[in-house]
Amino acid sequence: MFERICIVGVGMIGGSVARAARAKQWCGSITGFGRHEAGLKRAVELGVIDDYQLDLGEAVKGADLVVFCSPVGTFEDLFRQLQADWSPNTLYTDVGSTKGSVVAAIRKVFGRIPENFVPAHPIAGSENNGVEASRVDLLHQRRVILTPDEDTDATMLKTCQSFWEALGAEVCCMSVDHHDTVLAATSHLPHVLAFALVELLRSKEDEQELFKYAAGGFKDFTRIASSSPTMWADICMANADKIISLLDDYKQSMDDIGRCLQTQDRDSLLSFFEDANDARRQYLEQLK
Amino acid sequence: MFERICIVGVGMIGGSVARAARAKQWCGSITGFGRHEAGLKRAVELGVIDDYQLDLGEAVKGADLVVFCSPVGTFEDLFRQLQADWSPNTLYTDVGSTKGSVVAAIRKVFGRIPENFVPAHPIAGSENNGVEASRVDLLHQRRVILTPDEDTDATMLKTCQSFWEALGAEVCCMSVDHHDTVLAATSHLPHVLAFALVELLRSKEDEQELFKYAAGGFKDFTRIASSSPTMWADICMANADKIISLLDDYKQSMDDIGRCLQTQDRDSLLSFFEDANDARRQYLEQLK
Numbered sequence: 263m264f265e266r267i268c269i270v271g272v273g274m275i276g277g278s279v280a281r282a283a284r285a286k287q288w289c290g291s292i293t294g295f296g297r298h299e300a301g302l303k304r305a306v307e308l309g310v311i312d313d314y315q316l317d318l319g320e321a322v323k324g325a326d327l328v329v330f331c332s333p334v335g336t337f338e339d340l341f342r343q344l345q346a347d348w349s350p351n352t353l354y355t356d357v358g359s360t361k362g363s364v365v366a367a368i369r370k371v372f373g374r375i376p377e378n379f380v381p382a383h384p385i386a387g388s389e390n391n392g393v394e395a396s397r398v399d400l401l402h403q404r405r406v407i408l409t410p411d412e413d414t415d416a417t418m419l420k421t422c423q424s425f426w427e428a429l430g431a432e433v434c435c436m437s438v439d440h441h442d443t444v445l446a447a448t449s450h451l452p453h454v455l456a457f458a459l460v461e462l463l464r465s466k467e468d469e470q471e472l473f474k475y476a477a478g479g480f481k482d483f484t485r486i487a488s489s490s491p492t493m494w495a496d497i498c499m500a501n502a503d504k505i506i507s508l509l510d511d512y513k514q515s516m517d518d519i520g521r522c523l524q525t526q527d528r529d530s531l532l533s534f535f536e537d538a539n540d541a542r543r544q545y546l547e548q549l550k
Numbered sequence: 551m552f553e554r555i556c557i558v559g560v561g562m563i564g565g566s567v568a569r570a571a572r573a574k575q576w577c578g579s580i581t582g583f584g585r586h587e588a589g590l591k592r593a594v595e596l597g598v599i600d601d602y603q604l605d606l607g608e609a610v611k612g613a614d615l616v617v618f619c620s621p622v623g624t625f626e627d628l629f630r631q632l633q634a635d636w637s638p639n640t641l642y643t644d645v646g647s648t649k650g651s652v653v654a655a656i657r658k659v660f661g662r663i664p665e666n667f668v669p670a671h672p673i674a675g676s677e678n679n680g681v682e683a684s685r686v687d688l689l690h691q692r693r694v695i696l697t698p699d700e701d702t703d704a705t706m707l708k709t710c711q712s713f714w715e716a717l718g719a720e721v722c723c724m725s726v727d728h729h730d731t732v733l734a735a736t737s738h739l740p741h742v743l744a745f746a747l748v749e750l751l752r753s754k755e756d757e758q759e760l761f762k763y764a765a766g767g768f769k770d771f772t773r774i775a776s777s778s779p780t781m782w783a784d785i786c787m788a789n790a791d792k793i794i795s796l797l798d799d800y801k802q803s804m805d806d807i808g809r810c811l812q813t814q815d816r817d818s819l820l821s822f823f824e825d826a827n828d829a830r831r832q833y834l835e836q837l838k
Contacts, residue, residue, distance in 0.1 A: 385765045405763060447751055448764040452771045455743055457826040458803040462796070463735055464829035473833040475693060476736040477673045479774040481837075483740045486767040487830045491823035495816050502811040508750070509808050513801050515746040520797050523790040528783050535779035538745040541752035542775045545761040549769075 268325035271332030277396025295321035330356035335496035338367035363500030402430040446504035556613035559620030565684025583609035618644035623784035626655035651788030677776040690718035734792035
């Protein structure tokens with residue numbers, strides 16, 4: 263339970279964290295910070311936050327929990343602004359999709375990772391943006407990955423874990439590097455691939471009217487290409503090395519498939535598809 | 551209205567065609583043909599077909615409409631078996647996802663495309679297989695592409711169009727080549743990409759437990775990787791040239807994105823994502 267939560271960036275995720283914290287009665291009041299007043303006003307109207315500040319220092323004043331929910335590209339600047347007033351009694355956590363870059367940003371400013379900053383990543387999202395898209399149940403039964411290190415304060419870590427669990431999430435801890443490796447494969451790469459497919463079709467659209475004949479498979483496959491370009495450009499820049507390595511692996515797969523097609527090697531292609539099909543079946547079973 | 555429809559291959563699509571034909575009262579009776587008796591029995595139990603035959607010649611006897619709904623890889627063999635009894639008064643159509651290969655298969659057997667064969671492709675599907683997955687409304691408001699040529703009998707073509715429209719579909723005509731180009735981009739390539747992503751993660755799964763942390767975006771992106779491997783290996787073989795060409799374009803996109811990541815060229819990546827995001831927005835608007 264916190265007296266005062268400050269949500270830095272009241273968009274889809276920030277708004278959902280605020281809604282859930284209130285619903286689970288884990289806070290007294292919630293203050294929002296952001297750069298666009300219209301969105302913050304709307305968040306107050308929707309009852310997501312109690313009030314807001316356009317000045318970051320004012321926004322975090324008296325907060326015993328600060329949750330960074332803005333795009334990861336903004337973090338270094340935010341940490342710099344907060345450095346002077348960083349409070350040892352406040353728990354700081356975030357929702358950034360890349361953890362290496364977040365940790366690097368805070369290290370750059372503080373020279374180390376403050377013991378009361380617990381990097382976090384709720385694996386939950388939506389292709390819709392803004393506070394209007396926030397949902398009280400976004401975190402329900404979703405995983406939240408924490409990436410503490412040996413300097414993280416044990417009590418702060420425990421409080422942070424309890425907070426995310428109270429919001430409905432299943433919490434686990436792993437290293438920053440493992441987090442970024444896993445998310446590059448399961449989230450960042452798929453987003454890149456979806457953007458790339460839509461862009462490829464767009465480049466051929468004029469002469470061929472491709473989209474007119476795209477069916478349900480295409481629609482689902484490309485849903486994530488409706489995600490925020492800014493947010494995803496930031497994520498890709500922040501986790502570039504891991505994504506580059508996976509793109510190389512993926513191009514290798516394209517080459518292998520291309521060779522099967524070129525040589526009409528149906529057996530190899532079938533076996534490739536069967537392995538994938540089987541792996542997805544196992545993935546679906548594990549979800550149950 | 552047909553006296554007797556023969557559905558060759560009573561799976562998800564064939565079963566849906568049968569269900570809709572019956573619901574729209576476009577047939578007297580429906581006979582199914584297949585190689586696996588259990589599935590045909592189940593189709594009778596479900597009321598999808600009235601009866602079945604395991605002998606193709608018997609199955610088509612007296613049918614005034616034959617719809618080929620088995621995997622495209624089986625077509626040449628089916629045409630060969632039917633050649634002797636090919637009836638000039640019967641309309642033959644199909645649901646194959648590739649049209650070049652279907653037309654090539656029938657040409658190989660008959661030396662030409664019979665004037666009463668109207669190649670068709672309903673752009674509707676599901677990752678689920680078998681007659682149990684068939685639905686009376688599968689074709690509702692979906693497109694069906696016909697690829698007749700100058701030899702196609704005009705009356706047969708008109709009847710074929712009316713049939714698919716009666717089943718709820720919006721029918722359009724285009725050339726075989728245009729069909730295969732469009733479908734390679736909007737359907738075949740996405741399936742290949744989805745299979746390839748799941749397979750890539752599977753190959754790294756043991757050490758990293760990737761699937762455990764895969765969220766909704768991954769699930770939707772890879773839904774089509776739960777499609778039938780056999781059917782998709784056949785489709786890929788049948789439309790290999792077009793898919794190879796798109797894979798080359800796609801690898802080029804991977805290279806471009808890789809370069810943006812390598813050089814931390816956020817602006818170019820953002821612009822790439824924005825174009826894709828915008829194209830998908832337009833695609834969604836057109837669906838309304």
